[in-house]
Amino acid sequence: MRLLSALIRTNTVKTIQPQRTGHTTMAIPELLRKSAEKLLSEYCDEREPCCELNHTRLTFRIGGDRATLIEERWAYLEQGHWLIRPVAQFRYNADLVQWSLHYYNSSKKTWVFYLNFGPSLDLAKILRHVDDDPLRTFWF
Numbered sequence: 001m002r003l004l005s006a007l008i009r010t011n012t013v014k015t016i017q018p019q020r021t022g023h024t025t026m027a028i029p030e031l032l033r034k035s036a037e038k039l040l041s042e043y044c045d046e047r048e049p050c051c052e053l054n055h056t057r058l059t060f061r062i063g064g065d066r067a068t069l070i071e072e073r074w075a076y077l078e079q080g081h082w083l084i085r086p087v088a089q090f091r092y093n094a095d096l097v098q099w100s101l102h103y104y105n106s107s108k109k110t111w112v113f114y115l116n117f118g119p120s121l122d123l124a125k126i127l128r129h130v131d132d133d134p135l136r137t138f139w140f
Helices: 002-006 030-046 123-132
Strands: 008-010 056-063 066-074 082-093 098-105 110-113
Touching: 030 056, 030 066, 030 123, 082 123, 098 123
Parallel strands: none
Antiparallel strands: 008 082, 056 066, 066 082, 082 098, 098 110
16 A cells, blocks of 8 residues: 555656755766666666566656656556656766765655765666665665
């Protein structure tokens, strides 16, 4: 039941808008953006859903200074609808030239900085941590 309450019902995938933070939002540099797109695309293609093949898929959105990993599940009760659950968000800080990891707090409907893994220059390293998920924050 917790999983269903965390999902957002929609007919189409919504664009995730950047939230206001203490620093100026700068777009991810083009070369780094292309690298992030390739990495996230490969990750989404390779990560097989735990069950229900073809009823669960991973996607991502990149906008502004962040990339968001999204899980989509087929809504069985409403044909043609997908339930969307934000999984993780990777924010790029141009001043520090590094990525930080954030998780979605569904009860507050906000992104929260993930304290158990510090910012890194290597997005792949952060993505591996999300995949391992030792504290069961991203995958439940």
